[in-house]
Amino acid sequence: MEEKVLMEEMSWVEIKDAIERGKTTVLVISGSIEQHGPHLPTGTDTYLAYEVGQRAARRLGYALVAPVIRPALSEHHMGFPGSFTLTWETYKDVLEDYCDSLARYGFKDIVLMSSHGGNNAVLKAITPDIAKKLYGRVNIHLVLRTEKGMAQTAAFLKEKGISPEKAGVHSGYGETSEMLVAKPHLVKMEFAEKGQVDEALYRPENIPRFQIDSFIHGVKHFSENGVLGDPRGANGEIGKELIELGVNVICEEINRAVGKN
């Protein structure tokens, strides 16, 4: 039996003891409830957040995982049934309420993270304000996927013969492979279809433009089935390595953020 790190599975006494024994960092991950193509559930980002958060917390040894924030910012997926979105103002309020609650229990560091790219820009914009409000009570850090991490992932997939447009950025080969590890019983490979696979869109230098366009026009404009990439042939073994790669980079970044090395 592995050690519990999900706060929602623990009693208040277990949480108190864990903090007193040195688990003074809490990971607050923003996920989503949004469409993930014809083969993945709308809870995909949330399930992956728990998977990565749990692995990272165990690896770090000094962290607990807060209940994943969801829904979050998914306006660009609202063209598909089952997507939920908060306005960014409400999302910020939720985040502030989380931090205000967590600041009371003896945590020294709150690490804000995201398993859904659509949250990242707003998270980056609002974190300083939240950190200022909580100043003196708890340190607020933001750890998002780094360029280095994304380059590592792309290099790993290339080595396996998976192009960036197949790997995709939403419900493609990469995310589907990870879900085959996190929640295999919720993946319906028989319904996996190719989505948007225009190579140019996935070049690293074009990704920011692509993201803004998908916010403006909605994901449906770029992909009728909601898939950005191509999930066919997704593979749990590769998914495991992708998750591990991600966890490695995240742990390195968290260690740096909270000053553990």
Add this chain to the structure above:
Amino acid sequence: MSETVLMEEMTWREIQEAIQHGKDTAILVSGSIEQHGPHLPTATDTIIGYATGEAVARKLGNALVAPLIRPALSRHHIDFPGTIALRLETFVKVLEEYCFCLRAHGFRKIVLFVSHGGNSDALRAFVPSIAKKVGPDLQLLVVQSVEKHIKAFQDFLKTKGITIQRAGVHAAFSETSVMLALRPDLVAMDKAKPGLTEEAFYRPENLEKSKIASFIHGVKSQSSIGVLGDPTGSNAAVGKEILERHVNDIVEEIKNNLA
């Protein structure tokens, strides 16, 4: 096991098809992330809320369950580590934005109820104004007030010889028994201890006053371990029956109120 009714486990096409085939009702449960004594996890209300929502949706046959709202209104438990509380204003905004999302996807009815008593008054107070904002295309119905639910399990447990102060209202015999039926792996019965067991606190005519005292002074002032009632001797079979009765009451109320 028949196919899932939880939207978060479904793909967008499955949800679209379900709505097109007449599943036009969304079940929206407000739970919590808050302390539940030394023996239950902080997600207790969330776990019970999902199980209740799922069973209600299956019985109705024309409903899907939205991702449960949590955290919510738990300010009165904030003295215990692990509790996460939203401000009232935040909670109401979240509720409203959920309703707009559900309307956008074509649901015609939303049934709202709580798996955490602390949310009950807010639903009653704010759903009418949300209903007005979302407009006539969407019917909103709040069912099973927490008072009604407490009265129902108090009466039922009396027939099993369990007093109202043992049945309790938070992390006590009633709730712990339900958790033993749902997630025994997350219940530590060896840590279960009696909390506040003063009989007068739980009398139906005093519950409103007791609740306001919790809100003003915090639950910690009423029980240092966070238990209102007595969880010792909790029983999974009894818990299963409490849950079934609750589900039946909710379904009946929905059928009486929704065309």
